[in-house]
Amino acid sequence: NQPRKPSQGQGSTKADNPEWDAYFKEYQEILNKKGVYMRDVQGDGNCLYRAVADQIEGSEKDHKKYRENVVSYLTEHKDYFKMFLLDTEDIDSYIRHQSKDGSWGGHFELVALSALLNVRFCVHTKDQDSVIVQSDENAQGDKRVLHIAYHVGEHYSSIRKIGDVGETPAEEIPELVAEVSAGEGEKEATESESEQQQEEVKEIEK
Numbered sequence: 001n002q003p004r005k006p007s008q009g010q011g012s013t014k015a016d017n018p019e020w021d022a023y024f025k026e027y028q029e030i031l032n033k034k035g036v037y038m039r040d041v042q043g044d045g046n047c048l049y050r051a052v053a054d055q056i057e058g059s060e061k062d063h064k065k066y067r068e069n070v071v072s073y074l075t076e077h078k079d080y081f082k083m084f085l086l087d088t089e090d091i092d093s094y095i096r097h098q099s100k101d102g103s104w105g106g107h108f109e110l111v112a113l114s115a116l117l118n119v120r121f122c123v124h125t126k127d128q129d130s131v132i133v134q135s136d137e138n139a140q141g142d143k144r145v146l147h148i149a150y151h152v153g154e155h156y157s158s159i160r161k162i163g164d165v166g167e168t169p170a171e172e173i174p175e176l177v178a179e180v181s182a183g184e185g186e187k188e189a190t191e192s193e194s195e196q197q198q199e200e201v202k203e204i205e206k
Contacts, residue, residue: 030126031159038157038158039157045104046102047104048105051148051158052146055147057167057169070109114134115137120132121147
């Protein structure tokens with residue numbers, strides 16, 4: 001769960017994509033079969049913070065404070081985050097960019113939000129396995145899990161249970177977390193079996 005170097009960008013995303021409506025409808029149908037749906041947010045470069053605001057507060061309107069808190073967190077912990085940038089990149093420049101309205105958030109910002117809000121994030125994508133993103137201190141223990149969708153074109157949406165439509169904090173969805181955890185367990189088991197097979201091959205070659 002260490003931060004990955006995020007891409008940087010600014011401006012609208014999904015509104016510029018002519019295939020967005022078809023993509024969104026198809027992914028919505030996939031999620032509906034799991035008893036959840038995407039509540040979309042404005043695609044103005046602030047979508048990560050808008051989706052998180054919807055999860056926490058039931059509305060995307062107060063998204064700016066989440067960006068401000070993230071920028072403060074990145075500044076306080078920049079010695080940690082700069083380890084994940086290339087040698088040619090500068091953490092102070094990155095933080096200045098993130099402080100601008102409309103600058104896309106990514107993995108760094110999710111890790112920061114995990115620490116700030118004392119939560120974990122379950123990030124869902126249409127064509128890949130869902131993943132848990134969390135800060136180091138939240139890697140253990142029973143923490144609330146917020147669900148967001150990540151789309152082609154670097155756009156985020158809030159994921160809620162079907163029927164959870166009010167302007168209230170998103171209901172928890174433990175069954176989706178269990179599904180991700182089970183998948184990660186299977187992956188770890190497969191990797192362990194592969195390592196064991198490699199060791200057996202080495203013994204035979206000896």
